[in-house]
Amino acid sequence: MLSFVIRRLAVAIPTLLILVVLSFILMYAAPGGPFNSERPLPPEVLANIEAKYGLDQPFWKQIINYVVSVVTQFDFGPSFQYKDRTVNEVIAQGFPVTLTYGFWSFVVAVTVGVSLGVAAAIKQNSWIDYFAVGVSIGAQVLPNFVMAPILLLVFTLWLGWLPGGGWNGGQWQFLIMPVIALSTSYMASIARITRSSMLEVLNTNFIRTAQAKGLPMRRVIWRHAMKPTILPVLSYLGPAFVGMITGSVIIDVFFSTGGIGQFFVNSAFNRDYSVIMGITILVGTLTILFNLVVDILYAWIDPKIRY
Amino acid sequence: MFPNRAAVEGIGDAAQLAEVKGRSLWADARIRFFRNRAAVISLVMLGLVAAFALFGGMFAQYEPDFVNFSLIGSNAYLGVPSLETGHYFGTDSNGRDLFARTAMGTGISLMVGIVGALVAVIVGTLYGATAGYYGGRVDGIMMRIVDVLMSIPFMFVLILMLVIFGRSIFMLFLGIGLISWLDMARIARGQTLTIKNKEFVEVAVATGVRPSKIILRHIVPNLLGIVIVYATLLVPNMIIFESFISFLGLGVQEPATSLGALINEGSRTMQFGYMWQISFPLFFFVVTIFAFFFVGDGLRDALDPKDR
């Protein structure tokens, strides 16, 4: 197990390097630059700015300087767009926001999704089942950029129950709509996976045996059926996590939460190279770590798997 | 966002069992599939949606890019759906016929979905089959590359690519393909590992058939079941994915449109009461995706001998 973890972490380093180089090349291939504007700056002003941010250096030197300062000092440099801020400050401000609503969305998606799926499987072909399947597919097909304005119209404009956006340090009123909008489609997927997985498990011999021995249904489900049911759900959590980070783009646009999704899209449009790099590396690292955690959990639940 | 790997892997067992049972797999599967009412209804729905995409434009009274200048700016009062004006679905905010545009958008969304899924499936299958067939060091390296690529937040890279190289349907396919072939490669590799020890493959190897030919002639056909299921489940995800790209304003160029773009535009005017601008495209979007999900589920169940 330990060697597996170490091996995976070893792969993570070249992965991140590839990511850095790929993003760097993509950015430099991009038309425009961070300091282009409709009214071109006078050459001497532009020269001052480029000198300040080290953009007057040759390409290879920039990339080396960058990697060195990231690795040795954990310093992602100044933001080119937000001139009062460094990338570290931008991330320190935006990331906890994304993490907070991402975490709650994750919790909601998993708990509601699994419960719904289990309920549907146990009472297969009952109204609960049809309800769960209907809800989960419905939630999956409604794009969250449609769901978000609908939530706004209903809860903010018509009912006036919830604030229409902002973060305000993450008070609960400001969390509700982002969490609903972000979690529903993942909740739906998890419900579907849980349902079909549970159905499969319930049909296996050892469950049938347990039932035949007269064990109460509740006990059979909890003690025996849950573990194998949860395995496919676990393998879905990796992609779901990445999807939620990506989905934060939509959440930030509609609910003005100020998370890293908004920063990423803006910096891509503004050619704010340092912020793009910082966020890409952050998300890449998280993805790797999260996949690792999922794999470890997998092995822990299913002893048949050996690494 | 993407079909569940574990769930799809399950049908790999089916493919192997079919080998044992002989040639009746496809016939059996067809019978099983047609016994699944939801799947059959969905298939019919898909047929209708495709027919609408292909022929709907012919019944439209207007070209999809024709702007009715007398309507611009007064959509709320004049652009409503009506049989009299010939705007069956009303007009969009720019005074264009929504019926023609919905037909066009449905076509483009279906195309993006199907072509995107095909790209992913073809690349993934060939890659996975090659890795699995050669095994050993080649397999190790190829699958390590997949692991590395899987850890890259491709959605972010795709946004960068669309921003940088400009938007085009080609870029969309490429980007979507890049993201989704990885899972397929893993599944295909797993299946290939079991297939390559089968007698017919060993016979082929012994008679000196070239590896590329073995992969294409003997291995890939045996992966077909799993590939079809995966592709069917991938299509709706591709369509959802395209809608997200459209939302970011990086989708297809005007005057072309997709369902995602239409829904996005419609969602902007929803609060002003122009509900038709969102409901018609959303209806086709939802029906298409529902249908693909049910057909995919039906196919998986049909190819899965474990009768539920």
Add this chain to the structure above:
Amino acid sequence: MTLRTRLLATTSAVLIATTGALYADGHATHPETGETLASDQSFTYRVGDESPSIDPGLVEDVDGADVVRDLFEGLYNQDAAGNLIPGVALSHEMSEDGLVYTFTLRDNAKWSNGDPVTAGDFVYAWQRAASPELASPYSWYMDLMSIENGGAVIAGDMDPSELGVTAVDDVTLEVRLTQPLPYFPQMVTHGTTFPVHQATIEEHGSDWVLPENMVSNGAYVLSEFVPQERLVRTRNPMYWDNENTILETVTKLVITDENVALTRYLAGELDRTDIPAGQFPRLSAEFPDQANSVPQACSYYYMFNLRDGAPEELQDPNVRKALSLAVDRDVIAENVLAAGQKPAYTFTHWATAGFETPDIPMATMTQAERNEMAQELLTEAGYGSDNPLSIDLVYNTDDSHRSVAIAISQMWKQTLGVETTLANQEWQTFLEARGNGDFDVARGGWCADYNEASTFLDLMQSESGYNDSKYNNPEVDALLAEAKTSDNPQANYDRVEEFIAQDTPIIPIYHYAADYMYATDLEGWPYENFEQNWYSKDLYKIAE
């Protein structure tokens, strides 16, 4: 909440401040108008994106400048009509040759930490803004103001201390120019010229703009700043005119989507928001006292690519003119946008000071006549149904640019049978394509730098860096050069506009309007200010 009422005896301001304890909330009245003030004096408004900076030396966008005008105070402010009124400076004198300006500062201006605001603070701020070390994207403003040695300091050839600005004593600031500049006093209302607190900047470096560090001299201080989310400023008790400030807090919210912003406005969360494209007629019918549109000093146009090697078809002025004639500006202005924009047949904005829109023949024709003429011109040029003209039109990603492009491409198609390929490009890509001449027809928009016609027409000069058409007409160049020294340049401007109509290097489409929703209880907004410069200290909320 403590409310301070004010009694204003004269403009020289004899003030008697009382605390809200004497007058119960809601009984406070505005000292000049006598309106009853609301108990909640907070103002919340929407911006579409985070500003690059709120450091006066670095500020580069309009939203950022709005914040800087509240947090800092320069030599002069503007009143509701855009006239100069005293800020930190009470008055100035100009030397006879017009090259030396001497400002007299008030002695009661204070920083938010209690330090006095001195002439030295201005000297430090101006030197800092010009210095290569700060590398401000607005450093050229110091050169634009024609300050002695400005260009050399920016280029790094001279030390910032050589900049032509000196503190004679704490309340006397001397500025030396390289050429007489009649509108120089107007230029010091711009954020780049505002003072900054040297000790704070030297202590905190670039972190000095954080709320816990910032020391400012405006009517408000920064109390909360969460980039991409909100920026809150609260009244500055140290401000010399604090007694006359009514609003307690001003909140700027970043809301990317204008439709979301409108929803939140209608839910009462905002006091000011932009009106989404195309929604002005509906909103002004429903909320006539909230929807507001005023002329904005910008012109919207399409430019043709006239470079060597650009498509041959568009080098024929008659083809260009036909395309221009076929654009129904009334439909664009009144139906597509419908928010107070005006159809444009001249490049110069109709509301530009001292500019009289010349008679362009096209402007007086009916659209039917224009269409007929366009068809004739195009047929003469050899294009028709058997040989259709096809062109590429590029615009940058934006809902209203898209609507305009869709409408115009259809006008060309329906009137002239021209096939247009639309290409919507993201901003940076668009700028590069346009600058490199990688287009047939491209969207353009130009906003006035100052309130005079040459700010627009200079773009038609063959040497202008902003002339992306690469229009080159020696006669136009001569007319524009002559206008610079002419006492009455209007005749020259008329001729240039006629040339534009004749040669059609660009298609003027419409003149901008700024349209916003304002809460009914918000008063004091300077609608008349053509530059749209507003100061929170002039705003107040009345009880409803």
